[in-house]
Amino acid sequence: MASELNNSNPDHDYSKEKLKHSSKEEMVSTMTNSMHRSSSRPQLDVSRAAIQEDSEDRNPTILLPNQSDDISHLALDIGGSLIKLVYFSRHEEQSPDDKRRSMKKRFGLSNGNRRSYPILGGRLHFVKFETGKLNECLDFISSKQLHRGGIDSPSWRSGTQTDDNIVIKATGGGAYKFADVLKERLGVSLDKEDEMSCLVAGANFLLKAIRHEAFTHMEGQKEFVQIDHNDMFPYLLVNVGSGVSIIKVDGDGKYQRVSGTNVGGGTFWGLGRLLTKCKNFDELLELSQQGDNSNVDMLVGDIYGGLDYSKIGLSASTIASSFGKTISETKELSDYRPEDISLSLLRMISYNIGQISYLNALRYGLKKIFFGGFFIRGHAYTMDTISFAVHFWSKGQAQAMFLRHEGFLGALGAFMSYEKHGLDYLRAHQLVERFPMEAPCIGGKIHGPPLGNLNEKISWLEKFVQKGTQITAPVPMAPPGTTGMGGFERPSSRGNTLRSDASAALNIGVLHLMPTLEEFPLLADPKMYEPNTIDLLDHGELEYWVTVLSEHLPDLVDKAVASEGGTDDAKRRGDAFAHAFSAHLARLMEEPAAYGKLGLAKLLELREECLREFQFMDAYITIKERENEASLAVLPDLLIELDSMNEEDRLLALIEGVLAANIFDWGSRACVDLYHKGTIIDIYRMSRKKMQRPWRVDDFDMFKEKMLSSGDKKSQPYKRALFFVDNSGADVVLGMLPLARELLRRGTEVVLVANSLPALNDVTALELPEIVAEAAKHCDIIRKAAEAGGLLMDAMVSIQEDGLKNHSTSVSLMVAENGSGGPCIDLRQVSSELAAVAKDADLIILEGMGRAIHTNLNAHFKCDSLKLAMVKNQRLAEKLFNGNIYDCICRFEPGKEQL
Ligand SMILES: CC(C)(COP(=O)(O)O)[C@@H](O)C(=O)NCCC(=O)O
Ligand SMILES: [Mn+2]
Structure with a gap:
């Protein structure tokens, strides 16, 4: 190592190493500020937010009147029991990255096929209300101006759209029944869409576009099912709302309602209300979890003196007659426990739906049955009961599957009938589901004083967080039951992790539509690709990683608060963030699939998203800047030292350096x-000193061979390498950048x-670009390549002045964002x-x-790949x-197409 590298103390020195050019300083500050202002991900606007102060209510009621930025469309599904809303909010802000791109475009510079897209992201929100509380729904729409395209929409601002000519897509019986009320209260007309068409359109969209939408649920185990888009049809769609519709779906817009039953969710709720005095559906469901239906149902054993009826395969615990025991003349309704009645009712209706569905699947030779509708509401016992019925009667030939957006099929279908959204064309890679803290409050009441200033907003968050934490409390364990039906035993998912609907509402996030996202084109086998290495379905793993993240939380909050100057405001937001993230972790510990299929990548990103939700845009900004400066200060010495080595030693030193x-x-x-x-x-010196080969995974020789082979075997240099860089400071400045320089020197284009x-x-x-610009001051190779790649602002100006005539012939160093x-x-x-x-790359690092x-440890690529990391x-x-910890991994794999 060069002497300056050995002796310098950057913690002491770097403050003096301020950037020399004021234009640079301006640039840094502009970049930093614009980054803080303009994230491509939208932020929660909690201004004038209010929370319902009702200690009885486990599902907190929230009003976020100003969160409705640029809402373009709203669609309704007004059913007999529930009103479902889907609405869209759009963001057309130009991100700093777009500015960077359009600038390069102006200068005529392009990174190969690089395209410039407008940001046309938007978000789909899902909200529900009880139909009996239509007024609350209308207040919600009105407060957020959803019917007028949102408070900030151009039409609203310019006043071009009057209430009189507003038309909203709606489906469900209530679209007819309540058309006049909507006209009177909101001044809007309803454009009625056929209910069955909407259900089918909604289901088809979800199955095609959402990666882990469908899942099976057997004996308490949820398993996501990857639907093959080429083999999706035909299927049976069973929509369990107040009543039940059974639809055979053969394609987009191709369907037939083949059956139905009047015994559905409305029956459960209605009869339950009469028999148990429960006030709402969720209360009834929750009650069922403490029930033992054998006190109410007549079992085979009751008839056969405790024995099985083995000749026809019915065990003693089989339900012979739902509610059959209540014919006893000596008992009154008040002698039966409401818990038992509720469970008996739930089982009766769920089995019946499962059985009728199976019979229809049999009738049309269908193997896939998807269940939707709000009767199910993510309730484990209901899903298990239906699954058991389908599995039992079909002898395992048909499969019951459930949908995460179960209740919103109709509303989504109605929304899709607004043609201009082009929702049909979106695919899984363009949709990202996020779980901001306001998502669980769907369908709440709207009241309470509006919040005016930031203080009030934060206290709203604090209150919300308290409520949010409350609803993650587990439901107590129920005593073991005894019954089954039709010869199979009772489903077992009534353990202490069962959720009531109040918390199941957490399961639906906000869908971000990101048309600019794409599948990475160099994956060797995209269908088989699974990003995560560790399986968090393993409870021990989940517990470990959740503990790691919990333990890291105090330090992270400190950094986040410090990144914003340690103000009181930042401290309060920091606290709110910590509570919110802890609530997410608690929820995931109880129900790992609560937010869809969980992997470590998603868990770690959830933390970042949660920080952004609480307006911490870059918690480590100060640390990053400090480490960048310290590392840039010693980079020239490192480059001198590297240049004094022969090719082979240098390549090894470079990989060691990374x-x-x-x-x-x-x-x-x-x-x-x-x-x-x-x-x-x-620390850098210590780390380098410890580098001892062979590393834990050591394919260096293979990589060296590919890079340096000479004589007959002399290989062509790579054309373009993609460097997936990681951390700021030494990692990128002293590790990846010198390696990039080596490839540039060998004629390979590099994209960071x-x-x-x-x-x-x-x-x-x-x-x-700023880091590269600093490095370029000390290195001609980097400077020329950065100029060629359009990374240096000054160079770009001179290129513009030259009219691109004398554009450098040097290979380019470029930067691309990863999304x-x-x-x-x-x-x-x-x-x-x-x-x-x-598309033009032949090496990935x-x-x-x-x-x-x-x-990506197990990911295979079409081109050569090198994976470098310290564990x-x-x-x-x-x-x-x-x-052991600090072991190093250097895994090289030739491209799959060349094998
Ligand atoms: C978040 C990280 C993946 C970042 O690592 P990196 O990609 O920067 O090498 C890693 O720091 C991590 O897994 N941390 C949690 C585990 C721990 O603290 O040991
Ligand atoms: Mn990192």
């Missing part, structure tokens, strides 16, 4: 503890691929910019634990590599 510098990870508990023990450079949004101390695409805002990367959803540059170990977690090192 691995050693990956130790700067503020997300790892062990590493953060290390940082108290020395300066950045001390970085996060679109901050996550821990990861470097972002927006921050990279992600988390520390891992799911290559099923990357930015279109990355997808475009990837994935760096860091998040991108190369937690995710900064003991458990992970043992589990995946039979190794």
